Amino acid sequence: MPVQIIEATRDAFVTPALLASIGQWVPRLRHRKVAAGHWAHRSRPEAVARLIAEFADGAHAVRGPRRAFDGRLVVVTGAGSGIGLATARAFAAHGAEVVCADIDAGAAARAAGAIAEDLGGTGHAAQVDVSNINQMEDFSRNIIAQYGVPDIVVNNAGIVVAGAFFDHTVDDWRRTIDVNLWGVIHGCRLFGAAMVERGEGGHIVNVASLAAFAPSRLLPAYSTSKAAVKMLSDCLRAELAGHGIGVSVVCPGFVSTPIAGNATYVGADLREEAVRGLARRGYPAERVAAHILRAVHRNQAVVPVNLEGKIGYALSRISPGTMRMLARWSATIRNPGIGR
Template sequence: MRWIESGDVRLAVFEEGDPDDPTILLIHGYPDTHRVWDEVAELLRDRFHVVRYDVRGAGDSGAPRDNGHYTLDHLAADLVAVLDAIGKPAVHLVGHDWGSVQGWDAVARPGLRDRLISFTGFGGPGVAQTTSFVRRGRRRDVAGQLARSWYIGAFQTPYLPELAWRTVMPGLLERTLRLDGVQPRPGHPAPTLEKDAANGLWLYRRNIGDRTGEAEPDIGVPVQLIDATRDRFVSPGLVAWLGRGVRRFWHRRIAAGHWAQRSHPAVVARMIAEFAEHTDGGPAARSLRAALVEEGRRAFQDRLVVITGAGSGIGRATARAFAAHGAEVVCADLDAEAAARTAEDLAGTAHAVRVDVADAAQMEDFARNIQTEYGVPDIVVNNAGIAVSGGFLDHSVDDWRRTIDVNLWGVVHGCRLFAAQMVERGEGGHIVNIASLAAFAPSRLLPAYSTSKAAVKMLSDCLRAELAGKGIGVSAICPGFVSTRIAHNATFVGDDDLREAAERGLERRGYPPERVAAHILRAVHRDQPVVPVNAEGKIGYALSRISPGAMRGLARLSGVSERAVSRRNKPIDR
């Protein structure tokens, strides 16, 4: 730690790492101190020169004699003093909460912005951007943000906020931290919290007001916005507004609350490091490329999509659709040649991999290799499946085992392995599980298939509930009859006439797999939980919810050869 003078204030500055490495300057918010960055600084200091300082009135730094000296002009002067002390032409700036507010001001301020290579901000919008949003944003979005910002008005009142910080507010802050998944530890909240909070009230009183004459700034410094999607203080509407006027803007998301650097330090540190390395001239990580906001970008550009059963039918059509929208696609199938044909047929980057989704060991290797060679998938489509048709008494144990192994265990393996990767990465993702109309429409012809697909739908519902807090969506797609080769490839037991009838029926239905693929892309884009596809899928889903008894009655109309049943229905020798 060393001291730096800025006007009548002495600032406490803390440095870690090799000064010859690129410098990352971390600025804390209200009512924190530099200690809020402890975990992130520890993760960055081996590659970067990490500098932190307590802002005026907080922690070890002094407070100005005049409470009017908490304006953004004075905060900018403090930042200049720290930059002068660092002694480098330019640094990477990172700000949280009021530190982010300062950062947005700095990247638009002549003279100061030239000393910044990049800016990463989260948890605090710029004052000018917020003013523009309040004036020009949609009324509903503005109302939502004003409701979240109720405390700002309260902070403008005299005496009462200071009294609150001496009594109830420290406890309320601790409870808020815990709700965000943050456990208090030595240094955060700081022992100087009461003093820091009282001093910091003047940040609001001196900077939040009428700035209607200001235009939206033109920002040439590369900006990375880390969007903590569970931040209770910053609304999605305001977040969506912040990129205006920024020439090079990256919008990254993390499923975290306001203090993301405390609850998810590894994710925040990685995002900061990736952005700093890229703006220093290095290649961009995939997730950083995908976060770039620019005109003309396709919906899934730079996203990595893994699709099982991609060699034909719905899987092949889905691979084509994602590739057409800019994704890099891994086409996986038990038939290696079919996977290769799909990959070769795609526009853009694609890879073919052979895997048996029913084999747990193969799926372990598959998921590990995908992560090593291509990265963590953004989207996984568990599509591989088989069908066995015939009466229940015609199904052998092997028929049941193979159906469950592929249709259910294959989905379980895909969900378990890739969801774990997505959770560890911390940037969300989406899992699509292909179920069926058979998931909610019982049939005498498809007992094993229907059972496995019903289990897939329930698994999807359970997983969606668990992963929602991680920013990972889960969708169950339930197509009705689709014109694919599933009937040709199915196993038919008990009645040899079933295959021909099924193939003719699907061919006459005329519903192409490309239309199912369109529903899959829409489900990912909109984060839809259950998507019944085509007329019979939608009618069946609605009827299953309105009148389950009617669905059971319809199931009795399925034509199963009674002769075949009787042939297999022999007395058991006990």
């Protein structure tokens, strides 16, 4: 017998903690949230009625055993490669319906196709340039019209321009900030507003980097964009908490993805060195994806990933002077530090 629970996130009597273990007794369980207090059916009648109607319509589709993200709609940007691809697959493997968005239409289509073929899940492909406000508005409108308001949005798409500050042109800066920061702002504004309006909570994950708190002579624009993403995420987390929407910022160190090959190098051409270095690091994107799923599950605020990510985060808080010293030193050992 499929069962649905509707959790009122601010209910002081039937608290979320009371509902947490129901899954062990009811294998075919659909668990939805409404940002409301105890009298949710009086304060948010449309939301409660909609959830009941959706459940009655689709109850046959609630099958056991239950997976962590069953019935959830997830949007991942930059899902055509690396961390985004691994994240889209991980959510699908845990039962979510996933929209794979990328500027590269072919890569997005391959990612969505593989979710259906390899995992028997539901994947949709979308082409969008996250830095373009018009494209992002169309994208979010189409996704909401076709599949509904996403429960989880992962703003992951990002680019690297590597080189010294004076080798960066204004265009290098503009492109980096447009994709890495504006892309995240657009994703948060458009999908976040829809989540608030729907009133059933949700989660936004922004992918920043160790570079958000580790200064570097080789990644001035990239690091600036990632530091801004981290602060944006902290601000938004405070603002959206009352709506039952979690915001996490994920900050990986070096991850072995194609990012170093996709990067732009200004001044010295460090491409080969960077590609080799990142491959040698041997930290797979799948492990970052696992951290992203856990961040949503546990509503974690800041998630440093891998050894250098965790050490960098700890040092930046305990001894920022050491981080500044390392930044000066990093260029002298010709470690390109791509993707940090």
